[in-house]
Every structure is written in structure tokens, then in C-alpha cells.
Amino acid sequence: MPWRGSKDPYKIWISEIMLQQTRVEQARPYFERFMSLFPTVFDLAKADQQKVLKAWEGLGYYSRARNLHAASKMIVDQYDGKLPEQYEEIIKLKGIGPYSAAAITSIAFGKPNAVVDGNVIRVITRYFGIEDDIRSTRTVKQVQEHVNELISYEYPAEFNQGLMEIGSLVCKPTNPDCSNCPIQIGCVATKTAKTDSIPYKSPAKKTPHKHIGVGIIEREDGKVLIALRPEDVMLGGLWEFPGGKQEEGESIQQTVERELKEELGVEVHAYKEFMKLKHVYSHFSITLHAFNCKLISGKAKPKKSQEIRWVSIDELEEYPFPKANKQLTEKLVSEFSS
Numbered sequence: 426m427p428w429r430g431s432k433d434p435y436k437i438w439i440s441e442i443m444l445q446q447t448r449v450e451q452a453r454p455y456f457e458r459f460m461s462l463f464p465t466v467f468d469l470a471k472a473d474q475q476k477v478l479k480a481w482e483g484l485g486y487y488s489r490a491r492n493l494h495a496a497s498k499m500i501v502d503q504y505d506g507k508l509p510e511q512y513e514e515i516i517k518l519k520g521i522g523p524y525s526a527a528a529i530t531s532i533a534f535g536k537p538n539a540v541v542d543g544n545v546i547r548v549i550t551r552y553f554g555i556e557d558d559i560r561s562t563r564t565v566k567q568v569q570e571h572v573n574e575l576i577s578y579e580y581p582a583e584f585n586q587g588l589m590e591i592g593s594l595v596c597k598p599t600n601p602d603c604s605n606c607p608i609q610i611g612c613v614a615t616k617t618a619k620t621d622s623i624p625y626k627s628p629a630k631k632t633p634h635k636h637i638g639v640g641i642i643e644r645e646d647g648k649v650l651i652a653l654r655p656e657d658v659m660l661g662g663l664w665e666f667p668g669g670k671q672e673e674g675e676s677i678q679q680t681v682e683r684e685l686k687e688e689l690g691v692e693v694h695a696y697k698e699f700m701k702l703k704h705v706y707s708h709f710s711i712t713l714h715a716f717n718c719k720l721i722s723g724k725a726k727p728k729k730s731q732e733i734r735w736v737s738i739d740e741l742e743e744y745p746f747p748k749a750n751k752q753l754t755e756k757l758v759s760e761f762s763s
């Protein structure tokens with residue numbers, strides 16, 4: 426991992442935020458590109474938000490990128506460009522919760538703050554034989570208390586990273602390699618043959634599925650219309666093709682036509698389904714139906730978005746889009762250039 430071994434608090438901060446719910450292999454190229462675009466916290470603080478979101482495009486959870494950007498400005502304005510060393514200070518920065526605060530302060534500044542992530546939860550619940558549901562905050566608190574007691578005051582960074590690595594490389598979710606585990610002596614789960622049942626995680630609740638209809642409005646000069654999502658909503662600050670959720674009793678074409686009237690004040694004819702794709706978010710999933718649309722009447726205005734733009738197909742790649750819309754722009758670009 427390109428950030429391992431580094432004591433640069435900025436690099437550690439960026440990598441820890443990227444690694445939340447993202448695998449190392451997936452995060453690595455993003456990390457390298459991000460560092461070449463914004464090598465210091467000063468570069469990040471003065472960057473345009475659209476450039477930051479574009480660098481994050483594809484990683485998902487865009488609020489993390491917006492928070493990183495906002496926090497970089499706080500670090501420059503309030504801390505002379507240096508990340509605060511104390512847990513109580515760093516946790517005040519946007520987007521930094523208990524996990525990131527403990528990881529950054531221990532790895533970058535050698536503070537004895539114990540990190541609890543999914544890997545640590547698995548190792549500790551097995552080691553101490555904790556059979557309670559790990560979805561419960563009580564169980565996570567119990568794990569936190571154990572690692573707070575165990576952490577090395579002399580080598581907190583090595584302790585945290587070592588424990589996380591035992592979780593990712595040895596104490597794996599299935600078939601943990603107990604015979605090669607450095608903490609096998611004393612592990613309750615292996616002694617009692619309960620590695621299959623610990624940790625216990627109750628079944629996830631079924632997430633809702635929505636059908637979303639969006640319109641690709643084409644103008645005579647070949648340009649298409651895109652809209653900038655408001656800042657304060659999910660995927661805020663990203664561009665998209667306008668549209669919205671299908672309501673009961675309407676066809677998906679009707680959804681597109683109604684949504685474009687509400688969002689832009691125009692009458693369109695959604696005449697052909699250009700693409701249909703599925704996408705899963707953390708709390709729901711969608712089927713996105715993208716329709717080619719002809720403008721019938723009206724002049725488009727940004728009624729529900731920050732801004733709208735007419736752009737040529739080859740300009741689409743310059744704008745940050747959420748993942749589902751990105752697949753759509755890629756198909757448009759490839760059909761346009763073939």
C-alpha cells in the first residue's frame with residue numbers, strides 16, 4: 426500500500442477516508458491520483474470542489490469527498506495547515522469520526538487511541554468469545570473497551586495496524602488460519618470451535634428498490650442537457666441527467682416526462698429507452714431507465730438543481746457524475762465516437 430510506512434498526517438488522513446468501505450486494491454489508484462492532483466493540504470483547500478469530486482468519481486460516498494475538502498479548508502484556516510494531533514481536536518473536523526480520529530492520531534502522531542473497524546471487531550469478538558450481535562452498538566462498545574485496555578502505549582500505530590492486519594490476513598471471515606495466528610493462545614473461539622458462529626451478525630433489513638427515469642434531451646446542435654445536484658442532498662455537487670422516481674400508476678416514460686416538466690419546466694417526448702441499469706446504494710437500490718427525449722416546448726430552467734448546462738457528448742467526461750450516470754455517459758461517449 427503506497428501510504429504504509431508514511432508518517433505524513435495528510436497522506437494518512439486521505440488514505441483512511443478512502444479506505445472506509447472501499448477495498449485496498451480499489452483505493453490504491455485513487456489514492457495515487459489524488460496525491461498527484463492535491464499533493465498537500467494547501468492544494469486541496471484551494472482546489473475547486475468539482476475537481477475534488479471528479480478525482481473521487483467512482484469511489485462512491487461523495488459526502489466523504491465534500492467533507493475532506495471542507496476539512497482541508499478548516500486545517501489551513503484554523504491550524505496553519507497542520508492536522509491537529511489530539512483526538513478531541515481532530516474529531517471536530519468534518520468527516521472524521523471515532524475510527525478515523527483514532528487511526529490518524531495513532532499512526533501519524535503515536536497517540537494510544539485504539540481503532541475499531543470490521544476486522545478488529547471480528548478478531549476481538551472471536552478472541553474473547555463475544556457472541557452478541559455485532560450490529561448492536563453495545564457490542565461494538567464492548568470491543569472498543571477491550572482494545573482500549575490492550576493497546577500498546579509504546580507502539581500504538583503498530584498495535585492498531587497489526588490487529589487490523591490479523592483480521593484481514595489471518596482471522597478471515599471464513600476459514601480463519603488459527604494454526605498460524607500469533608494470538609491463538611488465549612483465543613476463546615478457536616478453543617471452543619466457535620469460529621463459524623462468532624462474530625454473529627443479525628440478518629440485514631430488506632432495502633427498498635426504486636425505479637428512476639431520467640431524460641437525455643438532445644438539442645439540434647447535438648448538445649445534451651445535464652443538471653448540477655443541490656449541495657445539501659445525497660450525491661450533492663455531482664452532475665446528472667435530470668429525472669426522478671417513478672410514482673405509482675405511471676409508466677416509466679410518463680415518469681421522465683413528468684419529472685422533466687417539474688425540474689426544468691419543459692414539455693418533452695420520451696421516445697426511446699436508451700439504457701437500463703441497476704445500481705445498489707447503502708440503503709436502497711435502483712433501476713435507472715434513461716430515455717432519449719425530444720423537446721416539445723418551453724425553455725429549460727434549473728428549478729430543482731443548482732445549475733443546468735448544455736454540453737457536447739465529448740465534454741461529458743469533464744464533469745463528475747454519480748456511478749449510475751457515469752455508466753450512461755460512457756455509453757453515450759462510446760456510441761458517439763463509434
Ligand code: SF4
Binds near residue numbers: 595
Ligand atoms: S486463533 Fe483463529 S479465531 Fe482466534 S484470533 Fe486467531 S485466527 Fe482468529
